[in-house]
Amino acid sequence: xxxxxxHDSQAPPIRADRLSVRYDxxxxxxQVSFTVAAGERVAVVGPNGAGKTTLFKVLAGILQPAAGSxxxxxxxxxxxxxxxxxxQRATINLDFPVSVAEVVMMGxxxxxxxxxxxxxxxxxxxDSALTRVGMQFYRARPIGSLSxxxxxxxxxxxxxxxxxxxxxxxxxxxxxxxxxxxxxFEILDDLxxxxxxxxxxxxxxxxxxxxxxxVLLLNRRLIxxxxxxxxxxxxxxxxxxxxxxxxxxxxxxxxxxxxxxxx
Amino acid sequence: MEPILAWLVEPLTYPFMLRGLWAALMIGLVxxxxxxxxxxxGMAFYGDALAHIILPGVVVAFLLGWPxxxxxxxxxxxxxxxxxxxxxxxxxxxxxxIGVVFAGALALGVVLLSLQRSYAVDLAHILFGDLxxxxxxxxxxxxxxxxxxxxxxxxxxKEFLVLSFDRVxxxxxxLPVRTLNNLLYVLLxxxxxxxIQAVGIALVVAMLVxxxxxxxxxxxxxxxxMLLASAIGAASGVIGLYASFYxxxxxxxAIVLVATAIFGLIFLFAPGRGYLWKTAYVPVxxxxxxxEKER
Numbered sequence: 005x006x007x008x009x010x011h012d013s014q015a016p017p018i019r020a021d022r023l024s025v026r027y028d029x030x031x032x033x034x035q036v037s038f039t040v041a042a043g044e045r046v047a048v049v050g051p052n053g054a055g056k057t058t059l060f061k062v063l064a065g066i067l068q069p070a071a072g073s074x075x076x077x078x079x080x081x082x083x084x085x086x087x088x089x090x091x092q093r094a095t096i097n098l099d100f101p102v103s104v105a106e107v108v109m110m111g112x113x114x115x116x117x118x119x120x121x122x123x124x125x126x127x128x129x130x131d132s133a134l135t136r137v138g139m140q141f142y143r144a145r146p147i148g149s150l151s152x153x154x155x156x157x158x159x160x161x162x163x164x165x166x167x168x169x170x171x172x173x174x175x176x177x178x179x180x181x182x183x184x185x186x187x188x189f190e191i192l193d194d195l196x197x198x199x200x201x202x203x204x205x206x207x208x209x210x211x212x213x214x215x216x217x218x219v220l221l222l223n224r225r226l227i228x229x230x231x232x233x234x235x236x237x238x239x240x241x242x243x244x245x246x247x248x249x250x251x252x253x254x255x256x257x258x259x260x261x262x263x264x265x266x267x
Numbered sequence: 268m269e270p271i272l273a274w275l276v277e278p279l280t281y282p283f284m285l286r287g288l289w290a291a292l293m294i295g296l297v298x299x300x301x302x303x304x305x306x307x308x309g310m311a312f313y314g315d316a317l318a319h320i321i322l323p324g325v326v327v328a329f330l331l332g333w334p335x336x337x338x339x340x341x342x343x344x345x346x347x348x349x350x351x352x353x354x355x356x357x358x359x360x361x362x363x364x365i366g367v368v369f370a371g372a373l374a375l376g377v378v379l380l381s382l383q384r385s386y387a388v389d390l391a392h393i394l395f396g397d398l399x400x401x402x403x404x405x406x407x408x409x410x411x412x413x414x415x416x417x418x419x420x421x422x423x424x425k426e427f428l429v430l431s432f433d434r435v436x437x438x439x440x441x442l443p444v445r446t447l448n449n450l451l452y453v454l455l456x457x458x459x460x461x462x463i464q465a466v467g468i469a470l471v472v473a474m475l476v477x478x479x480x481x482x483x484x485x486x487x488x489x490x491x492x493m494l495l496a497s498a499i500g501a502a503s504g505v506i507g508l509y510a511s512f513y514x515x516x517x518x519x520x521a522i523v524l525v526a527t528a529i530f531g532l533i534f535l536f537a538p539g540r541g542y543l544w545k546t547a548y549v550p551v552x553x554x555x556x557x558x559e560k561e562r
Contacts, residue, residue, distance in 0.1 A: 064438075064439045065438075065439065065441065066435065066438050066439060085440060085441060087439065088439075089435070089436075089439045091435050095433075095435060096432070096433050096435075097307075097432065097433075100307060100431070100432045100489075101307070101483065101486060101487045101488050101489050101491075101492050102428065102432055102487075102488070102489060103487075103488060106428070106488075106489075107432075109425075110425075110428070110429045110432070110433070110436060110440075111440075113425055113426065113429055113440050113442065114440050114441060114442075116425070118423075118426070119422050119423075121424075121425070122425070146487035146488075148487070149487075162436075166440075
């Protein structure tokens with residue numbers, strides 16, 4: 005394993021420049037350029053198949069760009085352990101026999117290194133990460149016995165234990181009730197001061213406009229990027245969602261998320 | 268007390284029984300540990316196939332007068348890497364790749380074996396094991412391979428845990444995912460080779476899957492699951508060997524039947540997760556835990 009990349013302190017946490025990515029032979033992302041500043045919280049919005057997950061995988065160093073470039077703290081991704089990526093819940097086997105504390109400890113696996121066991125200091129970081137997300141009383145519980153919202157907090161704690169300063173959350177709010185969503189945002193507010201830069205893929209336009217610094221509207225191409233009021237406009241949304249967007253007489257918008265885009 | 272002790276000690280006065288007991292104990296302790304990964308990652312077909320793939324290696328080693336385990340090990344490791352290579356570099360799904368290599372190797376092994384005169388007898392030993400034919404050299408090789416397998420699991424415990432739980436996280440954390448996967452496959456080949464001596468090619472999958480599945484019904488922690496699977500495997504080995512001595516039945520199938528019986532009991536009566544428990548009681552495992560014990 006190569007050593008983690010040093011950060012360029014002058015460079016922004018995330019910079020994408022005319023980034024194109026192929027996914028299963030198709031063009032998943034096309035000429036996407038944007039910059040995210042330290043501590044910013046960005047909602048990544050777009051129909052299914054718009055390339056939200058693809059974008060996250062490139063930032064996490066799992067997929068390689070086909071053209072253009074992406075930089076994490078001034079360097080190509082792939083050798084960074086400062087990026088915490090929480091994929092959609094469906095991709096993880098939650099019947100696996102691991103405790104909450106063990107799941108959080110997984111965030112420290114690179115820091116601990118090969119052929120070594122977690123030290124007492126590692127476990128105390130796990131405990132403080134769990135306290136940070138308010139789950140310190142659940143450390144010995146099997147991960148599968150928690151509710152979706154609690155599991156989401158555990159995976160956030162994992163990125164805290166990882167000491168990630170860029171956190172990518174793929175649809176963390178889907179299926180959560182409002183109180184659970186608020187808890188997640190309280191944790192993100194707390195992390196912002198470290199500062200942790202957060203990208204959240206979401207379908208919820210009202211949350212995107214009320215709880216985020218910026219909105220990145222994506223449909224293979226970058227439709228719009230900036231402050232929520234400037235980004236979430238009927239015209240931009242129509243461009244992103246096409247015919248699956250309904251504009252009501254009172255100006256309210258409804259995105260038909262069941263029939264949108266290519267899956 | 269006296270008659271029970273005599274009953275227990277009597278078989279051990281035969282050197283071949285003593286060696287058989289050591290082998291059964293070792294296999295019972297080590298193989299189910301790797302079996303936990305097989306169960307959790309849904310690799311039962313892979314384990315079964317690996318055992319059959321090893322046949323040509325065993326036959327060739329027999330023809331050359333090598334220890335059978337050496338031939339088995341070479342073919343097992345080659346097969347593990349070939350299957351990994353086929354499925355990661357082509358459109359062919361892993362289970363199909365396993366099927367292709369599995370059938371081809373088994374056919375080759377049977378053809379090689381049929382060139383031998385003592386075909387029938389040897390095939391039975393290879394298929395169903397020959398615990399009482401374990402030589403001191405076999406025992407030493409088994410002990411060596413078992414230690415290597417256990418030590419590797421211990422050294423890479425946290426990496427194998429992440430890899431098996433969340434492959435995306437393993438990739439994000441920049442772990443050498445492909446190397447670790449191949450290492451796990453090679454370890455599986457090693458323990459399959461160890462267990463062939465006891466239960467034979469046809470029943471290896473039982474040592475991999477049955478104790479680990481029973482343990483999975485009893486705990487929700489990987490470490491404990493491994494310890495329990497080990498205990499169940501060792502108990503099956505010892506009880507099965509005694510049963511084979513006193514009932515005069517083949518030792519390999521006896522061990523597998525004991526393991527199956529233990530699984531059956533746990534399946535029915537496991538607290539909280541057993542079949543009878545689930546039908547008779549409301550599960551309590553989802554109640555909130557207010558006070559947690561220290562680690």
